[in-house]
Amino acid sequence: MESKSLLRLARDHWAIILVCVVLGVLAGQAFITVAPREYSSSADVFVTVTGGTSTGDIAQSANFSQQQARNFSAIATREVVLQPVINELSLDTTVSSLRDQVSTSVALNTSVITITAVDLSPKRSAAIANSVATYLAQVVPALTPRVDGETPIRLEVIEAAKAPAHPSSPNVPLALLMGLLGGLVLASAVVLLRGVVDARVRTKDQVIEITGVPVIGSVSFDRRLARNPIALTSDPHSVRSEQYRQLRANMRFLQPGEMHKVFVVTSSTPGEGKSTTAANVAVALAASGLRVCLVEADLRRPTLADILDLPESAGLTSALTGEIPLDDALIPWGEDGLRVLPAGPVPPNPSELLESSGTTSMFQRLREQFDILVIDSPPLNPVADAAVLARTLGGAILVVAERITRVRDLRRGIDRLAAVGVPIDGAVLSMSRSRDAARYEYEYSSDRSSARSTHRRSKSTSTTTPTAESRRVNRNDEVKDSEAIDPRSATAPNTSEVSPPSVSSDETDAVGDSASSGELIFEPVRASSRDGESEQR
Numbered sequence: 001m002e003s004k005s006l007l008r009l010a011r012d013h014w015a016i017i018l019v020c021v022v023l024g025v026l027a028g029q030a031f032i033t034v035a036p037r038e039y040s041s042s043a044d045v046f047v048t049v050t051g052g053t054s055t056g057d058i059a060q061s062a063n064f065s066q067q068q069a070r071n072f073s074a075i076a077t078r079e080v081v082l083q084p085v086i087n088e089l090s091l092d093t094t095v096s097s098l099r100d101q102v103s104t105s106v107a108l109n110t111s112v113i114t115i116t117a118v119d120l121s122p123k124r125s126a127a128i129a130n131s132v133a134t135y136l137a138q139v140v141p142a143l144t145p146r147v148d149g150e151t152p153i154r155l156e157v158i159e160a161a162k163a164p165a166h167p168s169s170p171n172v173p174l175a176l177l178m179g180l181l182g183g184l185v186l187a188s189a190v191v192l193l194r195g196v197v198d199a200r201v202r203t204k205d206q207v208i209e210i211t212g213v214p215v216i217g218s219v220s221f222d223r224r225l226a227r228n229p230i231a232l233t234s235d236p237h238s239v240r241s242e243q244y245r246q247l248r249a250n251m252r253f254l255q256p257g258e259m260h261k262v263f264v265v266t267s268s269t270p271g272e273g274k275s276t277t278a279a280n281v282a283v284a285l286a287a288s289g290l291r292v293c294l295v296e297a298d299l300r301r302p303t304l305a306d307i308l309d310l311p312e313s314a315g316l317t318s319a320l321t322g323e324i325p326l327d328d329a330l331i332p333w334g335e336d337g338l339r340v341l342p343a344g345p346v347p348p349n350p351s352e353l354l355e356s357s358g359t360t361s362m363f364q365r366l367r368e369q370f371d372i373l374v375i376d377s378p379p380l381n382p383v384a385d386a387a388v389l390a391r392t393l394g395g396a397i398l399v400v401a402e403r404i405t406r407v408r409d410l411r412r413g414i415d416r417l418a419a420v421g422v423p424i425d426g427a428v429l430s431m432s433r434s435r436d437a438a439r440y441e442y443e444y445s446s447d448r449s450s451a452r453s454t455h456r457r458s459k460s461t462s463t464t465t466p467t468a469e470s471r472r473v474n475r476n477d478e479v480k481d482s483e484a485i486d487p488r489s490a491t492a493p494n495t496s497e498v499s500p501p502s503v504s505s506d507e508t509d510a511v512g513d514s515a516s517s518g519e520l521i522f523e524p525v526r527a528s529s530r531d532g533e534s535e536q537r
Contacts, residue, residue, distance in 0.1 A: 009195045012202045016194075017187040024183020028175045038169040039122040041161035043133040047072060047111040048154050061152075065111040068153065073104035073113045075143070076136045085131040089124070102132055112158070122163040129161035199407040207400050207427050210410055216254070216426035217247030219277065221402075221433050229276050229307045232283050233334065240280075247428065248284040254425045255395065262363070262373040262394040263425065264297075266386040268413030270379050272401035273430035275303045278376040285372050286338035293330070293370040295341045295363075297389055298378045299350035302343035308333055315344025320358055326365065339370070354385050363393055380413035387420050395425035402432045 010017060047069045049061035075081060082095045082102070091098065105114045115136070117128035137155035144153045201207055204215045220240055228234030231241045255261045265278040275298070282294035296304040299317065304310070310331060319329040319341075330339040347353050367373050375393070377386035390396040396417060400410060417424060 008203070008206070009191050013187075013191045013194065016190055017184075020187035020190065021180060021183040024179040024181070024186065025176060026179070027182065028177075028179025031179070032170050032172055032175050035170040035175075036120060037167040038118050038120060039125045039164045040116055040118045040168040041122070041126040041129045041164055042114055042116045043129040043157060043161040044159040045113045045115065045133050045136060046156050046158045047113065048156070050150075050152050050154060062111070065153070066109060069106045069111045069113055072136065072140050072155065073106050075140060076104045076113070076115055076132055077102055080139050081132060081135045084135045085128060088131055089127055091128075098128070101128065113155075115161075117161070118168070122165070126161040126163045130157075133157045133160075200403055201400050201405045201407060201410060201429075202403055204429055204432075206407075207429055210407065211398060211400075211414060211424060211427050213398075213424045213427055215429055216250040216397075217243060218429040218432045219243050219247070219273070219280075221431040225276065229279065230283055231280055232287065244280045244284045247281055248288065250426070251281065251285070251397075258394075260367045260371060260373070262367055262375065263397050264375045264377050264386060264390040264393060264395070265397045265399060266377045266390070266413075267379050267399040267401070268381050268405060268409045270301070270382070272379075272399050272405055274379070274399040275307060275376050277397075277399050277428055277430055278374050279304060279307050282338060282340075282372075282374040283334060283336070285374070286334065286336040289336075290371040291337065291369075292372045292374065293339045293341060293366055294333075295366065295373065295375045296343040297354060297375050297385065299343050299347055299353065299385075300378060300383070302346070304340065304376060305342055308340060310340065310342060313342065313344075315342035316362075317344035317347050317353065319344075319362065320353060320356070326362060341366070351383065351385055351388075355388055360392055363389075367393070380416045381409055384416070387416050387422060390417065390422040391420045395423045398424050398427045399430050400427055401430050404431060 047065045049065045049068075077099050079095050082098050085091070086093065086095065086098060101118050103116050103118075105116070106112065107114070113136075115129050115132050117125045117132065119125035119128060134157065137157060140155050141151040141153060144151050201210070204218060207215050220243060222231075222240055231238055231244060235241060251263065254263070263281075265274050265281070267274040275296075279294065282292050286292040294304070296302050296316065305312065310333070313331070314324050314329055316329065318324050319326045329344070330341055332338070333340045353359060363373070363375075373393075375389060377389050380386050386396070398413070414424070
């Protein structure tokens with residue numbers, strides 16, 4: 001994996017990493033709590049070689065003692081030394097067990113043997129170390145050859161062991177560090193496993209990287225979606241409504257040169273919000289004055305009737321079978337001239353019905369009759385209906401649900417479209433929980449009287465000649481009060497003092513649609529100061 005992908009995995013799974021690290025530290029703390037307290041004591045023994053009268057003899061003796069110190073250190077853990085220690089201290093143990101408690105070491109280029117004893121009792125550990133040092137000093141001369149009836153090697157205890165005040169084991173910092181490292185290793189394994197097996201789309205950049213097409217819209221997650229699926233009618237001034245208007249503005253740039261555009265809205269798997277997106281986009285396009293028809297081509301699991309609150313009636317399948325004329329199957333919805341063609345009765349052969357020549361001719365007729373045709377198609381991976389429709393009628397709009405769509409499912413759906421040569425016009429990120437969507441909120445107020453009264457008070461308190469700024473405010477107020485002016489043709493007021501985020505002409509047109517009644521005042525408010533003072537233009 002690339003470093004960017006690893007960083008994204010770490011950022012997306014920070015909660016798992018934090019939990020694993022905490023568990024590792026807690027495991028280290030648990031080990032510290034249950035592990036027995038052990039104490040270690042050390043005694044030092046110095047090895048010397050007697051004899052020699054010259055400087056050369058002394059140097060040779062020093063080198064010989066350093067060489068023999070390592071050999072003598074091995075004797076300290078043998079039975080010849082340990083058994084007398086057991087007898088002297090009356091230890092309830094064996095030579096093999098005591099050997100595990102005693103260790104020796106020799107510092108480099110020295111003749112000092114360090115004997116360390118570990119025991120559960122601090123006093124007993126010191127006694128064992130001192131006793132081993134004493135018996136080692138007695139045993140070694142007896143094992144070495146004699147010169148002129150005397151042994152030239154002597155061992156002397158130069159530092160006796162003392163009872164330690166604190167345990168040497170468990171090592172608290174080391175145990176916590178090992179627990180932390182273990183937690184990081186566990187978190188890395190879990191995150192990498194999820195990244196390979198269960199990777200999900202989480203960001204807009206990830207959608208662009210996988211699909212290779214721009215994200216033309218992002219729709220926030222809303223818990224009230226089940227009760228109010230159509231945002232532009234239930235709450236026209238909400239963030240989701242503005243996001244659908246932005247999506248509408250971006251869709252106008254798709255399929256350039258086409259007088260009658262067709263958008264096949266699909267997704268890789270069910271449950272990603274394609275039907276809700278198709279319905280809201282159709283409503284937003286119809287609100288801009290275009291002739292729009294919303295067709296439900298998902299003949300297996302039709303949901304538009306529930307989303308748009310339509311009665312069960314004839315629809316696409318009824319018109320295809322000749323039960324009713326096509327014009328009679330179109331249902332008007334809303335006040336903007338939107339026409340909806342529901343799925344109708346579920347047929348036993350939906351794939352064959354959608355691939356028939358009658359379906360193709362019907363869609364061509366609808367394409368010529370309306371400016372924009374929005375088709376809610378089935379998901380790509382379960383069935384091939386969406387790929388067939390997109391190949392016959394035009395490009396596809398791919399809906400991707402944040403934190404729901406799996407990367408492998410999205411790649412499989414893209415491969416299905418590429419296999420039949422269908423271009424993807426753009427992608428829509430649905431159910432987004434990104435904070436960018438809430439960075440700016442648009443607050444509308446229908447109470448013009450409060451704004452008008454504030455303006456009157458400021459005008460009445462002024463005794464000087466009106467400035468250019470006040471005249472500009474008056475002209476803006478007159479534009480707001482005029483209900484006969486088309487908001488798309490009205491001149492935008494001068495906003496040099498407070499500049500909102502730049503928007504395109506289509507996005508300005510989308511805002512104008514929402515304010516076509518002339519009763520609304522547009523107030524951009526930063527999300528970080530929702531409860532504070534707002535800047536009113």
